[in-house]
Amino acid sequence: MKDKHQIKNIIFDFGGVIINIDFLLTVEAFHHLGVLNFEELCTGLVQDHFFDDMEKGLISPASFRNRIRDVSNVMLSDEQVDHAWNSTLLDLPEKNIRFIESLKGRYRLFLLSNTNEIHERAFSRMIREQFGENVLEKVFDKVYLSHHLQMRKPDAEIFYHVMQENNLDAMETLFVDDSFQHIEGAKKTGLQTFYFEKGKRLDDILSSLK
Numbered sequence: 001m002k003d004k005h006q007i008k009n010i011i012f013d014f015g016g017v018i019i020n021i022d023f024l025l026t027v028e029a030f031h032h033l034g035v036l037n038f039e040e041l042c043t044g045l046v047q048d049h050f051f052d053d054m055e056k057g058l059i060s061p062a063s064f065r066n067r068i069r070d071v072s073n074v075m076l077s078d079e080q081v082d083h084a085w086n087s088t089l090l091d092l093p094e095k096n097i098r099f100i101e102s103l104k105g106r107y108r109l110f111l112l113s114n115t116n117e118i119h120e121r122a123f124s125r126m127i128r129e130q131f132g133e134n135v136l137e138k139v140f141d142k143v144y145l146s147h148h149l150q151m152r153k154p155d156a157e158i159f160y161h162v163m164q165e166n167n168l169d170a171m172e173t174l175f176v177d178d179s180f181q182h183i184e185g186a187k188k189t190g191l192q193t194f195y196f197e198k199g200k201r202l203d204d205i206l207s208s209l210k
Helices: 023-032 038-043 050-055 061-072 078-088 094-103 117-131 135-139 156-165 180-187
Strands: 009-012 108-113 142-145 173-177 192-195
Touching: 023 038, 023 078, 038 061, 050 061, 061 078, 061 117, 078 117, 094 117, 094 135, 108 156, 117 135, 142 156, 156 180, 173 180, 180 192
Parallel strands: 009 108, 009 173, 108 142, 173 192
Antiparallel strands: none
């Protein structure tokens, strides 16, 4: 990793880094609704790419909900699907936003998240209720959400897109993510990386650059 003074830009992941999430809660929520094979749908061969397609914005929320009903063979309402799907979203600690605010002026700051329209609606509402505004757009120079770009991590194209659009030098740019797979994808594009393992704090990022 480059010296602290050589890093000029930081790209943050969202879920698991800035906002707290727990995907097991979504698994449990679907179990309670009778979808007992939800984990298989997400990780097994039956995934059929529709979760990835949702994150790339290639299918609509309506199509996603229908696909959940089809593969689970459980006739859930739209509201039940959305509520269970959003169970993964926990809270956005104010200290995380304040930390990012403290970096402004020293670094150019970006958010790069694999997400989807249903989750975006939910966390946007959560953020507005908590902070009274879309605080993400306030603290970051630019926010990139995968479903708006039709690209997702760890594919190289999404990293190159962010770098090219903002004229970022990969050697001067730190990428922070809690997914080892995404970290490896970023490394292939030349980005400097910080693997945000469980138990890490945001301020560990700066101490790691000393």
